[in-house]
Amino acid sequence: MTKVLFKSRIEAIIASSIILVGVIAFVANVAADAVSTSVTVSNAAPVVSGVTFNSGAAITLTENTTRTVYATSTVTDANGCSTIAAVSADFHRNGIATSSCNTIGQANNSNCYPAVTCTVVSGTCTGGSDTAADYVCSTALQYYADPTDSGTYAAQTWTADIAAGDGVATTSGSGLAEVNTLKALDVTASMNYGTLAAGSNTAAVNSTTTVTNTGNSTMDPLISGTDMTSGINTLTVGNQKYASSTFTYATGGTALSTTPTAAAINLAKPTGAAVTGNVSWGINVPNGTVPGSYSGTNTFTAN
Ligand SMILES: [Ca+2]
Numbered sequence: 001m002t003k004v005l006f007k008s009r010i011e012a013i014i015a016s017s018i019i020l021v022g023v024i025a026f027v028a029n030v031a032a033d034a035v036s037t038s039v040t041v042s043n044a045a046p047v048v049s050g051v052t053f054n055s056g057a058a059i060t061l062t063e064n065t066t067r068t069v070y071a072t073s074t075v076t077d078a079n080g081c082s083t084i085a086a087v088s089a090d091f092h093r094n095g096i097a098t099s100s101c102n103t104i105g106q107a108n109n110s111n112c113y114p115a116v117t118c119t120v121v122s123g124t125c126t127g128g129s130d131t132a133a134d135y136v137c138s139t140a141l142q143y144y145a146d147p148t149d150s151g152t153y154a155a156q157t158w159t160a161d162i163a164a165g166d167g168v169a170t171t172s173g174s175g176l177a178e179v180n181t182l183k184a185l186d187v188t189a190s191m192n193y194g195t196l197a198a199g200s201n202t203a204a205v206n207s208t209t210t211v212t213n214t215g216n217s218t219m220d221p222l223i224s225g226t227d228m229t230s231g232i233n234t235l236t237v238g239n240q241k242y243a244s245s246t247f248t249y250a251t252g253g254t255a256l257s258t259t260p261t262a263a264a265i266n267l268a269k270p271t272g273a274a275v276t277g278n279v280s281w282g283i284n285v286p287n288g289t290v291p292g293s294y295s296g297t298n299t300f301t302a303n
């Protein structure tokens with residue numbers, strides 16, 4: 001047994017105090033020590049959900065021009081909506097593989113609109129703990145985009161594929177919509193047969209109307225007409241004849257009637273350049289026709 005001898009009681013108190021302070025200092029030092037912490041937050045891939053294309057409704061194109069169509073989606077990223085870096089879309093007829101319509105070079109106005117721009121809907125991503133943002137993607141479809149409601153591609157539909165990336169992972173989702181068949185045409189506004197004597201016809205001289213296919217389908221217009229009139233006088237409708245090529249009045253052409261009848265000019269579906277066809281016309285002015293300026297209306301109906 002070890003004995004510590006102190007010269008006095010005071011020395012013993014001082015020594016005890018030093019030991020006690022040391023113990024207190026040691027305890028206090030441990031309580032204030034720092035522990036460094038670390039954790040790795042993994043990346044969660046963005047999730048594309050609720051994709052709608054034209055709100056799910058069939059798309060009706062606009063003749064001879066474009067129509068802007070929209071796809072929408074909610075994109076969620078558990079790392080926060082503000083970490084969603086890139087959202088884009090491809091719109092295509094679904095007979096075209098996704099891999100065949102995801103770069104600009106694969107664009108085809110009949111069936112593939114790649115790299116469609118998507119923008120975040122204002123106010124849907126507030127940052128911080130907000131993980132979801134809404135996006136809208138839009139582009140202009142040409143009037144001759146392939147129809148999928150009937151015809152060659154009736155078994156197909158159009159799809160909007162929306163892809164979202166966060167710089168690490170990219171995922172996608174899609175929505176569907178049919179594109180309706182659009183039968184439409186433009187035709188020359190007026191036609192003048194010139195001046196003819198009563199008891200004569202236009203013989204081998206034809207007037208021409210030019211028909212343009214302004215829809216997304218093959219099209220053969222139906223033609224009908226009215227009597228031409230000049231005041232109380234009439235030149236009956238059947239005196240006009242038409243054909244899909246030039247003709248001589250006495251031997252060719254189809255007599256015009258009030259009943260719509262195929263013109264037989266069979267216009268192809270446009271794929272870019274305007275598709276046009278001509279209808280040739282002639283007229284007969286019977287004996288007994290009163291002089292005057294006769295006018296009427298011939299109608300072309302897309303079919
Ligand atoms: Ca993420």
Ligand SMILES: [Ca+2]
Nearest residue numbers: 124125130132
């Ligand atoms: Ca949000």
Ligand SMILES: [Ca+2]
Nearest residue numbers: 148154155156
């Ligand atoms: Ca279809």
